[in-house]
Amino acid sequence: AQKVTQAQTEISVVEKEDVTLDCVYETRDTTYYLFWYKQPPSGELVFLIRRNSFDEQNEISGRYSWNFQKSTSSFNFTITASQVVDSAVYFCALSPLDDYKLSFGAGTTVTVRA
Amino acid sequence: DARVTQTPRHKVTEMGQEVTMRCQPILGHNTVFWYRQTMMQGLELLAYFRNRAPLDDSGMPKDRFSAEMPDATLATLKIQPSEPRDSAVYFCASGLTTGTSGGFWARADTQYFGPGTRLTVL
Numbered sequence: 001a002q003k004v005t006q007a008q009t010e011i012s013v014v015e016k017e018d019v020t021l022d023c024v025y026e027t028r029d030t031t032y033y034l035f036w037y038k039q040p041p042s043g044e045l046v047f048l049i050r051r052n053s054f055d056e057q058n059e060i061s062g063r064y065s066w067n068f069q070k071s072t073s074s075f076n077f078t079i080t081a082s083q084v085v086d087s088a089v090y091f092c093a094l095s096p097l098d099d100y101k102l103s104f105g106a107g108t109t110v111t112v113r114a
Numbered sequence: 115d116a117r118v119t120q121t122p123r124h125k126v127t128e129m130g131q132e133v134t135m136r137c138q139p140i141l142g143h144n145t146v147f148w149y150r151q152t153m154m155q156g157l158e159l160l161a162y163f164r165n166r167a168p169l170d171d172s173g174m175p176k177d178r179f180s181a182e183m184p185d186a187t188l189a190t191l192k193i194q195p196s197e198p199r200d201s202a203v204y205f206c207a208s209g210l211t212t213g214t215s216g217g218f219w220a221r222a223d224t225q226y227f228g229p230g231t232r233l234t235v236l
Contacts, residue, residue, distance in 0.1 A: 033223065042229075043230050043232070044227060044230060045207075045227035047226055050223060091157070100169075100170075100225075101159055102157075102225065104157040106156055
């Protein structure tokens with residue numbers, strides 16, 4: 001069984017503040033993928049990143065960075081110098097390497113105020 | 115910029131009516147997924163196809179829901195008859211699965227989602 005927990009339901013910050021979204025997962029699989037998706041107010045789901053469980057290197061893409069720690073089963077996401085356009089619901093998701101089924105967390109709503 | 119497209123974007127219908135939602139996967143993608151998103155249940159996988167063949171529809175209510183892929187560029191999700199509890203946003207996603215040298219299928223690594231169909235059943 002797989003489970004993804006995003007304990008933060010809502011986060012509100014002022015523009016230019018950093019914001020970190022927590023994601024903790026449970027799985028019995030030794031190999032798996034972790035994902036982050038963004039759902040802006042317009043409603044579509046936008047793929048942000050995929051991380052293979054083999055690779056614990058942290059990743060940075062512009063103002064986005066991800067911290068994967070297998071020892072604590074966490075895959076946290078940080079937005080640096082947040083902007084109003086970052087306001088969205090962010091979903092963490094997990095799937096085994098040999099199965100298509102994505103298990104999504106409940107999502108964290110991020111509101112960035114000008 | 116290749117994208118998954120879905121039609122209609124919004125649908126309001128009355129209980130008992132048939133609803134058909136359509137999805138055009140990204141060209142070249144061979145795996146298609148249908149999800150439903152509600153406030154109570156979050157995102158749920160309903161069904162998925164590879165090379166137009168249904169692989170798993172265990173998440174889908176069988177009595178009223180049906181999913182098909184008439185061709186590689188079109189996937190449909192049909193609800194007949196619709197009920198108020200079907201009100202949700204329905205997402206289609208697509209991905210690419212390639213075979214391995216051992217003859218076993220690899221998996222669709224990343225699913226790219228369409229904009230969704232917001233269904234309201236009155």
